[in-house]
Amino acid sequence: MKKFQWLYEHALQHKGESLESLLPSPMSNSALASIDDDFIFSTLTRRVFRAGLKHSLVDSKWPAFEKALYGFSPYKVALMNDDQLENLMQNDQIIRHWGKLKATRLNAVMMLEIAEKHGSCAQWIADWPEDDIVGLWSELKKNGSHLGGNSGAYFLRMIGKDTFVLTDDVVAALKAQGVVDKRPTGKKDLLAVQEAFNEWHAESQRPLCHISRLLSFTVGW
Structure with missing residues (x-):
């Protein structure tokens, strides 16, 4: 699994200077x-x-x-x-x-x-x-x-609750990162996804919704 910085830089290459404006804002x-x-x-x-x-x-x-x-x-x-x-x-x-x-x-x-x-x-x-x-x-x-x-x-x-969403692109990115090998639906796979997001959050202090969107930008191009 890549570090958060890799995810961010990869997403930045894809979206350029507009990247931050594309990230959702959770409510406190x-x-x-x-x-x-x-x-x-x-x-x-x-x-x-x-x-x-x-x-x-x-x-x-x-x-x-x-x-x-x-x-x-x-x-x-x-x-x-x-x-x-x-x-x-x-x-x-x-x-x-x-x-x-x-x-x-x-x-x-x-x-x-x-x-x-x-x-x-x-x-x-x-x-x-x-x-x-x-x-x-x-x-x-x-x-x-x-x-x-x-x-x-x-x-x-x-x-406005901070959460990630398992869109097709996010699932594809999680597979590419070796977090899961299929769409996570069972408890074991969902916990593995949660642990990955928790690790990226600890590295970046970014909300889950930011990490989710950034992940989606690392695939499909």
């Missing part, structure tokens, strides 16, 4: 903890509906989703019964996907349970250590719905 954990859980729930639901669809299509319908789902109040959505969910299937202003609509209610319940234990879902996410970010992915997948694959990581990226 104190700022993240102050976000309202209604916004967290809205963003989580948006990620669920974006999966497999054009993001612009989903985003264009979001005002209608907000109206149909009580302003994304986790408490109100968690109380929706099956008849209310089925009525949403007649609403042509939203994306009528039965599985994802049911997932929305399940995810509202998950958020309420987290908030009861930790004060808010935002606080729980903010407090989760970045050196075990794959553990947070696992918790979202285990306790939520439609949050497997990269959905959990993309959701975290959307709200």
